[in-house]
Amino acid sequence: MATNExxxxxxxxxxxxxxxxxxxxGIGALLGAAGxxxxxxxxxxxxxxxxRSLDTPPTVLAxxxxxxxKVxxxxxxxxxRAEHSSPN
Structure with missing residues (x-):
């Protein structure tokens, strides 16, 4: 039998x-978190x-x-509206 069994x-x-x-x-979890x-x-x-290397910044593109x-x-x-305009 094993110890304490x-x-x-x-x-x-x-x-x-x-x-x-x-x-x-615990050590493995800490190493995983660090990685x-x-x-x-x-x-x-x-x-x-x-x-930073882009020619046009993302804000300008957005x-x-x-x-x-919008246009x-x-x-x-x-x-x-032009297609469904009422004759009234």
Whole structure:
């Protein structure tokens, strides 16, 4: 039988093994979190440098697209009104 194991008196856990597993799991979680932080930092840095290298900033592109959408919406509304205008 393994250390601290007994089927007659109930469920007993090998505490040194459980403690070691918990410690290793904690260390692994910390290393995983550190790795994920490093990956996020690298991606953010690469994204920032890519945005800086663009000829047209993203804000200008967003304003241009919004203006185009407003113009298209107005044109569609005007065309619909012209088509469905009542003779009254």
């Amino acid at each position: 007994s089927f007659l008196t109930g469920f007993q856990v090998n505490r040194p093994l459980l403690t070691g597993g918990a410690v290793l799991t 994920a932080t490093m990956v996020c930092a690298a991606l953010a840095t690469a994204g920032r440098s890519w945005v 304003h241009r697209a919004m203006h185009q959408a 298209a919406s107005t044109a569609g509304l005007d065309a619909w």
